[in-house]
Amino acid sequence: MNKMPDKSGLGELLKQWRGVRGRSQLEISLDSGISQRQISFIESGRSVPSRSTLMGIAQALDVPLRERNTLLLAAGYAPLYSDAAWNSDEMKYIGKALERMLAQHEPYPAVVMDRYWNVLLANQAAPRFFNSFIDLSRRPSPRNLLHLMFDPEGMRPFIAHWETLAKALIQRVHREAVGRVIDEKTRELLADLLAYPDVRPDWKAPEAPGALPMIPISFVRDGAHMRYFSLVATVGTPQTIAAQELRVECMYPADEDTEVLHAKLLAASSARH
Secondary structure, three states, rough: EEOOOOOOOOHHHHHHHHHOOOOOOHHHHHHOOHHHHHHHHHOOOOOOOOOOHHHHHHHHHHHHHHHHHHHHHOOEEEEEEOOOOOOOOOHHHHHHHHHHHHOOOOOOOOEEEOOEEEEEEOOOOOHHHHHHOOOHHHHHOEHHHHHHHHHHOOOHHHOHHHHHHHHHHHHHHHHHHHHHHHHHHHHHHHHHOOOOOOHHHHHHHHOOOOOOOOOOEEEEEEEOOOOOEEEOOOOOOOOOOHHHOOOOEEEEEHHHHHHHHHHHHHHHHHHHH
């Protein structure tokens, strides 16, 4: 996993992005239809590209939308992609779709997160489920799903085979980083996770696949094991930064016993409230 290029001149930024992607000028030329000579001139500072030329190179390099704005600013152009909040008016219809997805996923937990795993939206089942183990009201807002899983005062004591899950989550942070690069805030998040007790830096290395098609999350309550897995959804063809960075995570029972236990857990939660 590569780090996000440092902000500098346009030519240096493009060279750094080529390094991140492991692409030559010739390969970018073939993918973008822009001559290798022109790409070389842009990177050396001998030529300033048009907006469309620059976005063609960015497309070939699969540069995330947020960082495409950085390239545009470095070239002297106004940003092209909106950085409005996820709950702004222009995101209204995506917001409605997210709310519909969350509601349809009842009675199982589902959340909408930003690129740093902060929970922005949740269905009713999510807090009911987690409050059956801990007091969510004691955790700061926005609640971060990774901290919830790593914190010894969070869900960690209720997770069977926690080390296996923690390794998988750290690997997911690297694998699912927007644009497959680690920016400064993601590095800070990883550092915070590594600071928890009994977490090792080498956990980001992938392990050999097991017999199951996924790694289930097994929660333990009153001696009973409840096993879940997640499906993750993103916005197709995003044209705003917020749309590209949103992620929906839905938990599903991994076996029939968990379906039964989950129904009992939520029924008990409803009885308490």
